Amino acid sequence: MFVDKAKIRVKAGDGGDGAVSFHREKYVAAGGPDGGNGGKGGDVIFVIDDNFSTLIDFKYKKKYIAERGENGGAKHCTGRNGQDLIIKVPRGTLVRDFNTGRIIADLSRKDRQVIARGGNGGKGNSAFKSPTRQIPKFAKPGYPGEEFELSLELKLLADVGLVGFPNVGKSTLISVVSQAKPKIANYHFTTLVPVLGVVKVEAEKSFVMADIPGLIEGASDGIGLGHEFLRHVERCRLILHVLDVSGSEGRDPAEDFDIINAELEKFSPDLAKCPQIVAANKSDMASPEQIGALKKYIEDKGYAFFEISAATTQGTAELIKYISGELDKLPPIKEYEPEEIPEEELMQIEDDRKKITVTKEEDIYFVEANWLEPILRTVDLDDYSSLQYLQRVLQTSGVFTRLEEMGIEEGDTVDIFGLEFEYVK
Structure with a gap:
């Protein structure tokens, strides 16, 4: 099962309490306070694991709590620090505060991120000794660890995103240019989850292509499958728009092109600005007039146009070579920066405490x-x-x-x- 959204609660460990203790030893009178400090609570740390490709584990477990720090002991013994809680997530996971939508971390490049920090331990009574207070019989409690309700969202890391109506040949294309093995069949919505494939261009040079499940008109409003997976296109450096130039589904490819682009813009204005290449698939089933009309329409809009047949691999080598050259000119895959907590929110948190x-x-x-x-x-x-x-x-x-x-x-x-x-x- 492919799960790319989840809601969980995490809590870092509370700090251990400081100890109230007095030195006891034979022949030593009035040994004085010797209570140690409490240990620090464990942090909640998210770690990227490239063996994971879905958030399905978070569908069944919703609460994660790190270990509490141990209380301080006698003889100035500091309590043991709580063990950090390691949570493994797939690369490309975006962590947000569920209540505010604020981005806390983007697990894309940096392999480890501390999401919730454990509380510091409280001071033992030995820390409160003074010339006027020789026998303090109190200590400080440990500080509470941070606690968050989190929204996890997986945005695949891919250089190129394949978009287009169902059954235009996206799955066939990614299967012939990479080692990906998506389900291929002659009916709509064959691909139900995003599929990643590594496209090898030459020795030590490759890029990642993602086959996004077929979009239809109204996808950005929740119609069909596309709205569930449009988020995976957001990181792509380049969009490869696949059209059925033969019109075998009874649709006009030029109209399909405009509909899909409108859906991308509705979902995110930034997607509409993403560089785009058009691949006219099933050209072996189209007439020269059909290909010529679509080529003029696309090139008049300023897009590069490639005539291909994924089923026979016609034109695919030229397309991949062109894509590789374009990627060399583009910035790296988009990474989201953590957002600072607004001052009003900080004040509210302080007031609540x-x-x-x-x-x-x-x-x-x-x-x-x-x-x-x-x-x-x-x-x-x-x-x-x-x-x-x-x-x-x-x-x-x-x-x-x-x-x-x-x-x-x-x-x-x-x-x-x-x-x-x-x-x-």
Whole structure:
């Protein structure tokens, strides 16, 4: 099964929590804090694997989570870093943020791309020792890893894209000029998936040709198969437009030419500007008048015209030689640049990370904040300096300000993830 679109969720590993520990050794009094830092969470890394040609694996598995960093330990031991999660994808995979459509990476040239970065580990209590705080009984939690909902889209890497109506001979052509073995039959939509073939021109010189399933009128609007595969033409450096000059299907090849080009332009204006060569196929079944009329029509529009018969290989050698020469003049296959996160989106992400929700129920103020829960895990509620640290966090993060906006009075009860205390100004 050929799958070229997928939606998945990835999450990098969270950082490990810092440790709260004190040195214990015989004959050593007041050894002091020795809690180590937490390890870094694993990254989510996409790697190109040329053995893959489809995104079918992502049809069955939708969620990918990297390993969390280990918590810190005693004796200043730093927790082990989480293992990176390697995800293999076919070359030409475009990775987008599903919610915004922003391009995160194009897996075409660079073999490895870090898509989601693991969170850093939290600091152990030994990092908080100071002349005025000799026995800190708190540590910092690990930072969360990045999490994304991703849209994966495969855009084949081909130098030349074959386009044209069904049954004009595209599959036959690619089979005689390369080692590709597409299905060939005398009915429409024989080719149901894109087919790649390497065309060897001479020693150490070749190019890749892609047979795109037959387009029909309305393909850009979702009619037929073509709209599913037009994305694979977008990277092509050159379009080879194949026409049935014999009119064996009862269609006018000149009209077919205009219809397909209109569909390409509707799908992407850039496609309409792509260099194009016309191959008039089935010339062995056409009259000189038919060939002459089509040649004049195409050349008047400024396109190179080749009279071929893929079935008998007539004219195919000359066509391939000409294509090779044109490719030498053209820039490399299109590669998409990652897009920067807009400033407004960055601000929204930052706001979400700092989001504080306060609700009042029966004279109790309930505070909710995703970032606050891991901090509470590392605080020793029986230790004065640890409680001072928590108070500073609540003050600087704006929790107290939000409570005051809600009208809290001294002596009212505050609940933070089950921890209840009286508010004191």
